Amino acid sequence: MSETAPAVAPDRRFPIGLTIATLIAFAILCALGGWQIKRLAWKEDLLARIEVLKTAPAQPLATVLARADRGEDVAWTRVSVDCAAGRSETLPPVYGVRDGDIVWRATVPCPTTTRSYGLILLDLGVIKAMTGQTAPGPVTLAAPAHAVGVLMAPKTLGGDRQATLQRFAADKPAPFILMVETATPAPPGITPAPLPAEISNRHLEYALTWFGLAVTLLFIYAAMLWRKMRS
Template identity: 65%
Template sequence: MSEFPKKKASFPIGLTLATAIAFLILCGLGAWQLQRLHWKENVLARIEALKTAPALPLVQVLTEKARPEDLAWTRVSVDCGDVAGEALPLVYGVHDGDVVWRAQAPCAVLAGPYNMILIDRGLVPALTSQVAPPPRAFDPPRRVVGVLIPIAQLGGDRAKILDRFTGRKPAPLVLMAEVETPAPAGITPAPLPAEISNRHLEYALTWFGLAVTLLFIYAAMLWRRVRP
């Protein structure tokens, strides 16, 4: 019997294209994490500088040219006027593994193009661990010193709260209260997280490591496929 020579395997074009696409995606995710790393380092540096930064008048900080993202973590002070309407609902959160609720209130102010800003007054300790707390009413804020956070960064239903103030022009920021005068009973200010994790370098190395591993796997499969 005669033996037929084995047909030489063709170059795996489909496998190569799939590997190339996956490799680019993994590298893109790694590069994105490096961008997040630089962003987080800037945020942490601003928070560190914030600890000793003086409070600026809110009317000075909020101007027509000021972008909300550029005002993040700026410490300001403001004298609040009253805003008619029902008390705002509490905001759900998690603190040290427990369910917590944050009090919020509107603050009437003439600052640049805006005439109102939302105040996050802090935690309500009496409601910690409650899944469905009863409504709570607090005295309106008067003089507040705190830091600005773009409302888009806080997520949740914060931005929807502003929809009820149809007759006003609320700023797209939340003032996280550090100190209120007079201090509201039953509220503990909690403007900044106790610790902000920064593991983006670890995540970037993971994505790049997966990309390199993918190349080794592809090389091994290609060698087995095309070898004599």
């Protein structure tokens, strides 16, 4: 006479491990969404500054740097500067990408007479003859007598700008790069390119994606929990 195996009782214990894993994943997704919201606010402020910059007159460099010394954020400010006469400098071009092409940007120190700083590094623009090259040689240039451009923090730019500034540490360089719009006299073979060619702003889209994934995760967890407790 055959015996029927006893039925196995369903496991209805609360899934502690699954719940902890779900909460950790949910917290990570929400944190990523919150980070994108902060990036959205930063990008909107940046785009607003650029819009104002289109019509803003150039201010004297010394005046703007004095405001920076008092703690004011002066990045993305249009300034003008007169460079003291100095020798030509040989600096390696700085790598960049513009309109989908590899470009190399020329930089040169501009000796100044401001109270706190001895020079500011000028980004003169794109070296036309080196566009598309993967290993360009050094460029020897002298600072222009006068330049107008946009102040930018080195950390927001590509290339090892901070290392270049450290090369002139003895001259007390200003903690900004001047992205030149116009230079007098204009350096030959260089195209000024002070601002990014295109600045995207999709942070709201990214934030909604992360928050959407977080909500979806909760629905999946709830469905699994309901199925487990109902069986």
